[in-house]
Amino acid sequence: MMRSVGTQLSVGTLRNVHVRSKGIQATVSSQDVGTETVLMLPDMRLSSTPVRGSMFRPSKRPRLELEEEHEEERDSTYIPESVTQESELSIDPESNYGDKKYIVFESCLRQVFESCPVCKATCDVRKRQMGTFVAFTQLCEKCQYHRRWQSQPIVGSTPVGNLQLCAATYFLGGSYAKLQKIFKAMQLQTVQYSTFRRHARNFLEPTIIHKWNRDQEHLIQQLQERGKLAIAGDMRADSPAHSGKYGSYTLMDMETKSIVDLQLIQSNEVGGSYHMEKEGLKRCLDKMESCGLMVDYIVTDRHPQIKKYLRERNVTQYYDVWHFEKALSKKLHKLSQSKDCKVLKKWLKSIKNHLNWSATSSVSGPEKVAKWTSLLNHIQNIHVHDNPLFPKCEHPDRVSRDPKKWFQPVALHKVEKVTCNKRVLKDFEKLSHHFQTSSLKAFHRRIRRFAPKNVVFYFIGMLCRLYLAAMHYNENCSRPQATTTQGQATYKIGFPKSKQGKCTAKPVKTDPTYNCVDDLMSLLLRKVIVDSTPYAEELHQITVPPPLSSQFEKPSKEDVT
Incomplete structure (x- = not known):
């Protein structure tokens, strides 16, 4: 005797192999009831080949970030299988970067899994969540229909959405603290700070260091063809006066307005904040000399140590x-x-x-x-x-x-x-008659978006944010002036503080681009996440000075209180 089983899903069927759709992954199993049951999961692109439900077998559970897992409590007699399926590195994670993402409410997701698509009975649903990643397991106790669904692909043991959120925040100079406040206000689920720091340490910072080194090599090759260079140099401290922890010295090519080199100095490396500017200039000039770049002259401020050092090094100096x-x-x-x-x-x-x-x-x-x-x-x-x-x-x-x-x-x-x-x-007599350091000051203002002075960063974090600011500035330093639809140049009226109430007209440039962020994402998802070892070795070659507190003896908490 044969009997038909009516279902709500009659558009397509499932294959007996794991199928990854765009943005979601799902697996379905069904009890063999003596006939072929044609099933189709909602909101999924699956094969139309009919198979018997008993042919499907669940896969093994991958290694996941267990410290962030949150599971719902269910009946102690119910032991569902794993909610995720191990993803292979053959999956191209970069293709998921271009996927559109949406905000989905949990109540709307549960509506998809509450009823059995075979017998329409109420199912037992279990949820697992790790940051932005969520997975559901659906089990019908009446007909033993079983389905697993996850919101984003997993590469190795890392949900791609969690990694992309951390990368987008870091690469654009954002702050995890602000991101967490925004997500908390909307009740959006996000990764923990420990996960953000682990991703930054293992994947994001090696990506930034590698990208900056390759971009700098390409720029130096272009500058070597021009002969002697006119450069400008200046230091930016992370706090006013002589109380700064970090000082970043920057060299800029005055012809192209591109950042040639950038050195970060910690105050305990040179015996105090006052000596950081000289040490930064020395490292920059040594770097240029090792790369075969010749300096025609340099434009700086009138710092006494800089004047003496350049005079001893026989480098022509002009003042801004x-x-x-x-x-x-x-x-x-x-x-x-x-x-x-x-x-x-x-x-x-x-x-x-x-x-x-x-x-x-x-x-x-x-x-x-x-x-x-x-x-x-x-x-x-x-x-x-x-x-x-x-x-x-x-x-x-x-x-x-x-x-x-x-x-x-x-x-x-x-x-x-x-x-x-x-x-x-x-x-x-030594005032610069050609180039000035105004473009360098504009770059220092750009650094404030990536490394605000009211936030304390560790050494590698500060260095990576400086590199991000330099890559973004080099990409947009030659932006043309914006024009109207009639082709007229666009200006805006401003009242700068230095003019004491008098207005000035400043040209409006075209909108900045963020191609460097796309390049960083592509490098991260194509290479670094697959094998981060060579990129981590490149990061470990950077000499990190000891923290400022290491020079003091740390007393016990009881003695201080």
Whole structure:
């Protein structure tokens, strides 16, 4: 006698082998009732070949992250089989990176597994969850229908979704603490901090180090073809004054605005925060010399140790105009507060403009000084000078209608002591007439997104975040200016603090790209997760200094309290 069994699933059937759909994996078993039962799981793309349910056998359970498993309590007599099936490395995890992900409520998932698709009886459902990974086991006690489903593939013993969430957070300069708060506000399940750190240590940081080394080698090969280079260097500390733990020294190629090298120094390596800038520059120049790169000149600030070190190393040095102007403007602004020099307030902006014009419109040092010292004659309404390098002012002759704007002898003497003393004139000769360090300052502002100063990082974590900022900056440093649909250049109006309420028009650039993140993800999912040993060895070659607390003797907790 044959009898038919009606089901709600009549579109396709199952194969007797494990089938991986896009985004989910499932396995179904059914009791042999004397006829072929055609089944089809909802929301799955499976084969249409009919098979007998008794032919299916469950697979072995993989090694999973047990410290994050959360199972629901069920009847003690019910012992379901494993909820997951061991994934092989032949599965391409990168293809899952391009899959779209959705937010799914648990109540909606349970509706899929509550009733048996064969006999429509209520099933026993068991859930297992690890971070963003969730798996369900469905068992019908009436007809012994059995099904297993998981929300994401597993590579080795790592759910791919957990790894991608950690990687996306790290590679974009995000914070696990903020991510956890956002997920907690929405009741979204996420990985624990210990899992995030383990993924970062085993997979993410080796990926970043390898990617930076390959990008740097490619950039150095391009720079070797150009001959001597004009570079800029500056240090950024993780805290103000001389209390910083880390100092990162950066060298930038001024032609392409690309970061050539970046060195991280911990203060206990050099005996204090004050010495980190010199050590960082030394390591950068040694790196360039070992790679065969020749330096034409370097643009820096006026740090005394840097001046002495470059002079001993026979490297031509120029000073950044902005740093020089900032230091001189503070002295002039303070002088303008005195009773005898109130006329100086009207000239502050003009003096700044004259300083920039004198430095950028000249080639030789004496010419820069000649143009700068002509300021003393100009503020007395004298526009013909004794210096043959700059005999006359270049502005058109005009008669002043306000004789009170010119300087009197007392005010002139005080201004001369500030603007034309021996040290100022000596440094003015070395002002950079071509390139400045403004692009380097823009890169330092970019670092704040990846490594905020109010967050403490360990050494490798800080280094990786600096590399991420450098890769992102190198990718977007040459972005063109945005245009309207009519082809006109786009500008935005701003009120910078330095202009004291005066607006400026700044060009708007096109939106930044994040191709480096895609490259990091591809490297992580294609190679590092498969075999991380060579990448970990590359990471372990970095010398990590001991923590600052290692130089102190740690007392017992009872003695402190």
